[in-house]
Amino acid sequence: xxxxxxxxxxxxxxxxxxxxxxxxxxxxLESLGLTVKQKPNGRPLVMRSHAExxxxxxxxxxxAIEVAxxxxxxxxxxxxxxxxxxxxx
Numbered sequence: 532x533x534x535x536x537x538x539x540x541x542x543x544x545x546x547x548x549x550x551x552x553x554x555x556x557x558x559x560l561e562s563l564g565l566t567v568k569q570k571p572n573g574r575p576l577v578m579r580s581h582a583e584x585x586x587x588x589x590x591x592x593x594x595a596i597e598v599a600x601x602x603x604x605x606x607x608x609x610x611x612x613x614x615x616x617x618x619x620x
Contacts, residue, residue, distance in 0.1 A: 538577045547575075 547556040553573040560567045568576040
C-alpha cells in the first residue's frame with residue numbers, strides 16, 4: 532500500500548480492468564460514484580480518501596444516518612391530529 536493521497540496508475544487500472552482508453556476509465560470510475568479529475572496526460576486522477584469512503588459504502592451509510600436524524604422530515608403530529616378532529620366534527 533502506498534502513502535500517496537491519490538490512486539496510482541496501477542490502482543486505477545485495477546479498478547478499470549479491461550478498459551484501455553482513458554476517457555472510458557474516467558466514465559467507469561464516475562459510474563462507481565467517484566469524483567474523477569484528469570491528469571495533463573489524460574489519465575484519471577482519483578483521491579484515495581474519497582474513493583475509500585465511497586467504495587466502502589460508508590458514504591451511503593452517513594447519508595442514511597443524516598436523513599434519519601433530520602427532525603425536519605418527521606411528520607407534524609399536531610397538524611395531523613387537528614386535521615382528523617376537524618373531519619370528525
